[in-house]
Amino acid sequence: MEIKKNIVVIGAGYGGITAALRLARLFREQPEYQVHLIDRNPYHTLKTQLHEAAIRRTAVSIPIDRIIQRKNIIFHLGEVTRIDAAKQSIHMGNKSLPFYYLAIALGSQVNFYNIPGLRKNSFPLQTLRDAQLIYDYITRLCARAASEPIEKLRRDMLRFVVGGGGLSGIEFASELADHAAQCIGNYHINPQEVEIIIIEAGGHIMSKMDESFAARIHKRLLEKSIKIVTETKIVSRTPDTVTLSSGKILRTKTVIWTGGIRMQELARQSGMKIGQLGRIIVDEFLRVEGYPFIYAIGDNALAMNPCSNEPVPAAAQFALQQGRLVANNIYADIVCGERKPYRPKLLGEVVSLGRHLAVGWLALPFLKKITFVGFLGNLLKTAVQEKHIFFLRKESRKWITY
Ligand SMILES: Cc1cc2nc3c(=O)[nH]c(=O)nc-3n(C[C@H](O)[C@H](O)[C@H](O)COP(=O)(O)OP(=O)(O)OC[C@H]3O[C@@H](n4cnc5c(N)ncnc54)[C@H](O)[C@@H]3O)c2cc1C
Structure with a gap:
């Protein structure tokens, strides 16, 4: 043979x-x-x-x-x-x-930069397994918080820290804000007790993107009541706290770490x-x-x-x-x-900011660009994702996602 x-x-x-x-x-x-x-x-x-x-x-x-x-x-x-x-x-x-x-x-893969306690006490978002773990954890945490009688403990449960203001951190925080809005209604949670905080080491979020775009995204995040702390690093993490380079200590049960890859x-x-x-x-x-x-x-x-x-x-x-x-x-x-x-x-850059919103641009012929904000941007992001799925589907003729 x-x-x-x-x-x-x-x-x-x-x-x-x-x-x-x-x-x-x-x-x-x-x-x-x-x-x-x-x-x-x-x-x-x-x-x-x-x-x-x-x-x-x-x-x-x-x-x-x-x-x-x-x-x-x-x-x-x-x-x-x-x-x-x-x-x-x-x-x-x-x-x-x-x-x-x-x-x-x-x-x-995720880079924890040897920050003390971070690997053990935070969630990365790099694999399907990571996403499944976060889903299970957050679903349970919101349900538990709903019936927690002690306000201080409830606030610890409902304060979410996202480490890293790059693409994946921003997209995750936006989804979480939409989800929190739903939980607030469904579980009768006091909206004042929910906090989503992005911690970014650089001077502004989305550092690799055009500054005017980053500014638009920043504005949209604030509209979703997401707090953004720039020029600040996470320096250590315990199961209940995050210490920032500013010296501030935040109490939280949840850190999602999207701050680096290697x-x-x-x-x-x-x-x-x-x-x-x-x-x-x-x-x-x-x-x-x-x-x-x-x-x-x-x-x-x-x-x-x-x-x-x-x-x-x-x-x-x-x-x-x-x-x-x-x-x-x-x-x-x-x-x-x-x-x-x-x-x-x-070919373009699109950042989704939750279920129905995205900000981005798409390259056009002759070095022109078209920009999108809002629902149209979201449609564009979906179209970009569908293009890849369409390519795979064309290659394999038929399959479904699961
Ligand atoms: C949450 C999130 C959102 C993102 N959003 C965007 C976006 O909107 N736009 C964008 O352009 N980019 C985005 N990115 C970045 C983008 O996903 C990556 O740049 C892209 O996946 C890189 O493709 P790749 O083929 O190099 O590796 P991957 O797509 O990561 O594929 C690597 C493969 O190797 C396998 N593998 C790894 N190690 C081993 C091993 N030792 N043995 C066997 N198999 C192994 C893995 O299972 C995986 O299937 C995002 C990333 C994340 C995490």
């Missing part, structure tokens, strides 16, 4: 699933190559919608088998524990898989060169420096924007673009064609 050459994609998030599907399509006439996809979960997570799942328990995952059905992709359910770049093999505990070409798309140690351990936040240094084609047969995608790749000379932000739209490019470049390396350099395209 002929031994096939493996093209392995690790991580079935935005970048990895796009790369694997594209590779399967490109290599369909090359039976000597086999595409493999590895993930620790049997589903693809729509990570950009996790804040909704954490509050409203919406469906944000799609089973992998539905996405890859009838495709030339072998899926492996497992935790990647080691990448042996020199010997060209991937290890999942005591199982291993040799590769001819590799695309690394393992995404990012990459896993796998690439560093395998000898690859690592840059900012542990991202893998790649060349203009997204190949890992020193390993022309290994590519990195999405949050894992320290891809540079040649126009600004700045690193491309960790965002789903870039992971999708890179997944497609990496598949094309691997095909060019192995079969035919010319490798193409990565040129990031910022």
Whole structure:
């Protein structure tokens, strides 16, 4: 029997699933190559919608088998524990898989920055499991608070601290504010006792966004009665308190930590060169420096924007673009064609501020932009998310989310 050459994609998030599907399509006439996809979960997570799942328990995952059905992709359910770049093999505990070409798309994980007590006493929001835990916790906490007779304890339960005023923190806090408004009515809670506080280390929230947009978002958050504390860090956390860099101590049962991300140690351990936040240094084609047969995608790749000379932000739209490019470049390396350099395209930015509201902009031809605020913005955000789902659905013909 002929031994096939493996093209392995690790991580079935935005970048990895796009790369694997594209590779399967490109290599369909090359039976000597086999595409493999590895993930620790049997589903693809729509990570950009996790804040909704954490509050409203919406469906944000799609089973992998539905996405890859009838495709030339072998899926492996497992935790990647080691990448042996020199010997060209991937290890999942005591199982291993040799590769001819590799695309690394393992995404990012939460960074607690070694803040005392934070890891133990706060909720991250990076995975479907995190969202499910938050949903269960907050649902129970609001119900318990409703019948708590001691006001001080009730207030501790109803004070929610969100660490980090970036995209995921803002989107989560907004969803929580909508949810709190509902609970207030349904459980007859005194609205004065509910507090949602965003703690941001920088001078303003949404530091990576245009300042005028950040200001609009700030205004909308205040309208939702969300408090915003800037230029302040969380310096420690106990089960009942948060200490801020200003010296202030807040009593709270709940901290949702969205204040930072970092990459896993796998690439560093395998000898690859690592840059900012542990991202893998790649060349203009997204190949890992020193390993022309290994590519990195999405949050894992320290891809540079040649126009600004700045690193491309960790965002789903870039992971999708890179997944497609990496598949094309691997095909060019192995079969035919010319490798193409990565040129990031910022197609727009949309921030959802609860169920019915979003603020954002979308790129138009000739360097023009259209901006959206309010319900229209929300429709735009939904359209952007649906576009990704439509792509997956088109690839797999039919499936449902669950
Ligand atoms: C709450 C939240 C909201 C966000 N909102 C937006 C938004 O509105 N717009 C936007 O552009 N970006 C948003 N982002 C960022 C965006 O989700 C990421 O940039 C994007 O998911 C990166 O894609 P990726 O393919 O690199 O990794 P991911 O999508 O994170 O996929 C990584 C995959 O690797 C798997 N994996 C990880 N480690 C292992 C291992 N050791 N073994 C096996 N499998 C492993 C994971 O299970 C996962 O399936 C948001 C992020 C969060 C957390």
